[in-house]
Amino acid sequence: MIPASPDNPPLTPGALKGIRVLDLSRVLAGPWCTQTLADLGAEVIKIERPASDGHPGGDDTRGWGPPFLQDRSGRNTAEAAYFLGANRNKRSVCVDIAQPQGQEIVRRLAAGSDVVVENFKVGDMQRYGLDAASLRAQWPRLIYCSITGYGQTGPYADRAGYDYAVQGLGGLMSVTGERDDLPGGGPQKVGVAVADLFTGMYATVAILAALRHRDATGEGQVIDMALLDTQVAMLANLGANYLVTRKAPQRAGNAHQNIVPYQVFEAADGHLILAVGNDQQFGRFCQVAGCSELASDARFMRNADRVKHRDVLVPLLAGQMKSRGRSQWLKLLDAAKVPCGPINDLDDVFADPQVQHRQMTVKFQHPHTDALELVASPIKMSATPVQALRPPPLLGQHTDEVLGTLGYSSEDLQSLHRQGVIGG
Numbered sequence: 001m002i003p004a005s006p007d008n009p010p011l012t013p014g015a016l017k018g019i020r021v022l023d024l025s026r027v028l029a030g031p032w033c034t035q036t037l038a039d040l041g042a043e044v045i046k047i048e049r050p051a052s053d054g055h056p057g058g059d060d061t062r063g064w065g066p067p068f069l070q071d072r073s074g075r076n077t078a079e080a081a082y083f084l085g086a087n088r089n090k091r092s093v094c095v096d097i098a099q100p101q102g103q104e105i106v107r108r109l110a111a112g113s114d115v116v117v118e119n120f121k122v123g124d125m126q127r128y129g130l131d132a133a134s135l136r137a138q139w140p141r142l143i144y145c146s147i148t149g150y151g152q153t154g155p156y157a158d159r160a161g162y163d164y165a166v167q168g169l170g171g172l173m174s175v176t177g178e179r180d181d182l183p184g185g186g187p188q189k190v191g192v193a194v195a196d197l198f199t200g201m202y203a204t205v206a207i208l209a210a211l212r213h214r215d216a217t218g219e220g221q222v223i224d225m226a227l228l229d230t231q232v233a234m235l236a237n238l239g240a241n242y243l244v245t246r247k248a249p250q251r252a253g254n255a256h257q258n259i260v261p262y263q264v265f266e267a268a269d270g271h272l273i274l275a276v277g278n279d280q281q282f283g284r285f286c287q288v289a290g291c292s293e294l295a296s297d298a299r300f301m302r303n304a305d306r307v308k309h310r311d312v313l314v315p316l317l318a319g320q321m322k323s324r325g326r327s328q329w330l331k332l333l334d335a336a337k338v339p340c341g342p343i344n345d346l347d348d349v350f351a352d353p354q355v356q357h358r359q360m361t362v363k364f365q366h367p368h369t370d371a372l373e374l375v376a377s378p379i380k381m382s383a384t385p386v387q388a389l390r391p392p393p394l395l396g397q398h399t400d401e402v403l404g405t406l407g408y409s410s411e412d413l414q415s416l417h418r419q420g421v422i423g424g
Helices: 029-039 100-111 131-138 163-170 192-215 227-233 236-245 279-289 302-307 311-322 325-333 346-351 353-357 400-405 410-418
Strands: 020-024 044-050 069-072 075-082 089-093 115-118 143-148 222-226 262-267 271-277 340-342 361-368 369-375
Touching: 020 029, 020 100, 029 044, 029 089, 029 115, 029 143, 029 192, 044 100, 069 089, 069 369, 089 100, 089 400, 100 131, 115 192, 131 262, 163 192, 163 227, 163 236, 192 222, 192 227, 227 236, 236 325, 262 311, 262 325, 271 311, 271 325, 279 302, 279 311, 279 325, 302 311, 325 340, 346 353
Parallel strands: 020 044, 020 115, 044 089, 115 143, 143 222
Antiparallel strands: 069 075, 262 271, 271 340, 361 369
């Protein structure tokens, strides 16, 4: 990701330059989508709730810490790392959409936007006159993306959606975790909110497709994204396994359901991943490990046989893997072109020379610090690279600036601030 700043703009416009996104989402799935669009060059205006008695205002994740960003004096600010990780390249505008004047502001912003993204409960936006039907009746070119837990229709449509619950309901936790008959067995959630993140990415793909359709036809459309739908889709090969056999896959710990050996093994001084993807790699692994006879054993010659005889083969390999240290195994296996890898903590990850070479962090000047470092976008494009133009915004940082472009005078803005319609 190319670092830049509003005062030092990049030479190459982003691929989505000229696209305005009105972001009415919060927490993770929606903000992950709009951050990706912003990285690609779209102008993203994030609408947040103004602070009021009993509520600090803004996206809930602003307060989801510790950790919080520290200022130049080493004191904690109100900016949680969670929020910072999903909201770069956006401008923050505080508007109370429960008030009619706030609804009018959002409509005026929608009039100049290409895309609206929201993740309110089903029916909430209709109460405010900000639903897809209401806005698209006035601006049929508008692309309106709704993100909910369970979709706009169906028996669960009115439920609030949470990543953790969807990981369970959508089957992911039934195949994640150690086997029930082993120590530590039982269901586990994934360490990051993958249902949220995947939904955000699928929403991004859908929006890009809708923009392409609008380019061709002049017509916008409505996008209905659900965490549960995404979670079911991302079962991928395991979902296909079930539909072909009607047998539910079980938890397999760190092992692969369809490939053997493809799992974590304990070395003499730690753990490593062995990811043998085909029969030729298995033969090379056996040669390196000093157990060539296993490669010619009829029970293990083909992957299908190895899967069938997993319970025999894996203990044999586990004993062999303990004969050498982790770094020695990794060096030998890499030389033999047998896929393998260490199990890094995040200290290791961000110190890794490949991660550093790929510039997977990006630094910003932030109002609170001169050296805010965040995880960068993984998208690498030759002609229109993603860019880090703006640090994650302070709450309402751009309210007056953005509303001024809509024709609100300084007197109008002062009045709206006094009434609590806007903040920042």
